[in-house]
Amino acid sequence: MHDIKMIREDAAGFDAGLARRGILPLSCEILELDEQRRAALAKLQELQAERNAVSKKIGEAKRNKQDSADLEAQGARIRAEIEALDAEGPRLDGLLRDTLAKIPNLLDASVPEGRDETQNKQEKLWGTPREFAFASKQHFELGEALGLMDFAGAAKLAGSRFTVLKGALARLERALGQFMLDTHTGEFGYSETVVPLLVNDATMYGTGQLPKFAEDLFATTDGRWLIPTAEVPLTNLAAVEITPATKLPLRMTALSYCFRSEAGSAGRDVRGMLRQHQFSKVELVSVTTPEQSWDEHERMTRAAETVLERLGLPYRRMLLCAGDTGFSAAKTYDLEVWMPGLGTYREISSCSNTLAFQARRMNARYRAGEGKPDFVHTLNGSGVAVGRALIAVMENYQNEDGSITVPEKLRSYMGGLERITAA
Structure with a gap:
């Protein structure tokens, strides 16, 4: 399995290593999946923070006997988005892992070039x-x-x-x-x-x-x-x-x-x-x-x-x-x-x-x-x-x-x- 951090830091080197095995460049595909995964995680964390803030406001409104219907609707919407991302994150994790799992190891520099x-x-x-x-x-x-x-x-x-x-x-x-x-x-x-x-x-x-x-x-x-x-x-x-x-x-x-x-x-x-x-x-x-x-x-x-x-x-x-x-x-x-x-x-x-x-x-x-x-x-x-x-x-x-x-x-x-x- 390859280190995703290494691919982020040296995508060109990763693709050059694959080329020695006759494999076309894959870093763009991998990094796009990685970016989607990281964006989904960041969005999930943002929504969780927003949910917590809305929950706090709902609690305050109820304690003050104020109408909390709009806040509760907002909270329901946020929960639905979180549930969707809860499924999307693991899906993207699995897709990235499966992609990396099918890619062979990079060769040591001492390995000679050759087809067969x-x-x-x-x-x-x-x-x-x-x-x-x-x-x-x-x-x-x-x-x-x-x-x-x-x-x-x-x-x-x-x-x-x-x-x-x-x-x-x-x-x-x-x-x-x-x-x-x-x-x-x-x-x-x-x-x-x-x-x-x-x-x-x-x-x-x-x-x-x-x-x-x-x-x-x-x-x-x-x-x-x-x-x-x-x-x-x-x-x-x-x-x-x-x-x-x-x-x-x-x-x-x-x-x-x-x-x-x-x-x-x-x-x-x-x-x-x-x-x-x-x-x-x-x-x-x-x-x-x-x-x-x-x-x-x-x-x-x-x-x-x-x-x-x-x-x-x-x-x-x-x-x-x-x-x-x-x-x-x-x-x-x-x-x-x-x-x-x-x-x-x-x-x-x-x-x-x-x-x-x-x-x-x-x-x-x-x-x-x-x-x-x-x-x-x-x-x-x-x-x-x-x-x-x-x-x-x-x-x-x-x-x-x-x-x-x-x-x-x-x-x-x-x-x-x-x-x-x-x-």
Whole structure:
């Protein structure tokens, strides 16, 4: 959510920021609504003062046994106007709030210009993709040949974009999640958290999923939503709270299932596990003071990179351009892992600083000493997507006979298993 005071003070700067995202100027529309709202409030206060004055005169007239009919008629007229404004004020408040709620965050100055993902900037390259002495396969070819990945069975149960994992592959997915949690809690100071997978409207609104992205979500029949990422409940734990500055930064992590409708992705990644309606992910969330947030962004990204490095998975860090940065983010790094079966890098983590954008939506604040409360900054990142990590391990550690070598860092989570073979 944007600060209306900032738009009043620098309308041209606000419009210039939106232009970087390809959005036409909106400040005139917003400020006109704001002026109507403020005028209605001023008129309401004026009428309330006038009503009080007339009421006082009516009281005096009655005490003096004077005719008060004209004054009472005037009072009735004022009450009618107040009742109309009592409805108009909230209507204008809601209209302004709804308008602001649909506008994305302004971008940090360090975000490069660009229309789409082809213009993202590579900031780091780690590891060398393995050269295979045989034709490498994609994860779904490996998994089905091993008898441990069942897409037909999942389709029978739930339709397309679901997967049933069995045996050692099911355990490998669990091992990846546990390894990530242990790394983030043990080395980076994140607090392990178990969160609800169903949340209410206010929670979705707070992190920016509603109202703009409703079609990307799954809704229940009782008015709740399945979370698209644990960022949603984790970040909202700070909603409507005033946290002492001495307790910041707050760092939380959760391994959860995530649910996305994948609206608009028809025909993309239809085979395998790359784009699923249900998937597991380890999420990282930080709540900080404004002074801490940029250092925290780098720290969070480094925590996600450490997971990939420990697993020996080549990756690159990409700074997203203006046209590819998400709705709530002021700046985002994507980590893209090498997928031998596809012969390319694919996103496995996004680490974003939203500044005060989400905090303003959810009224999440902090207080330094006895000072006035101010909005916190919130950050979120994948630490990392477990399903895509499973794919990357399968493809990077595949053997010519179709088996999969278990990375050393995961073997203790796999009961000492070193190689996954056919069931």
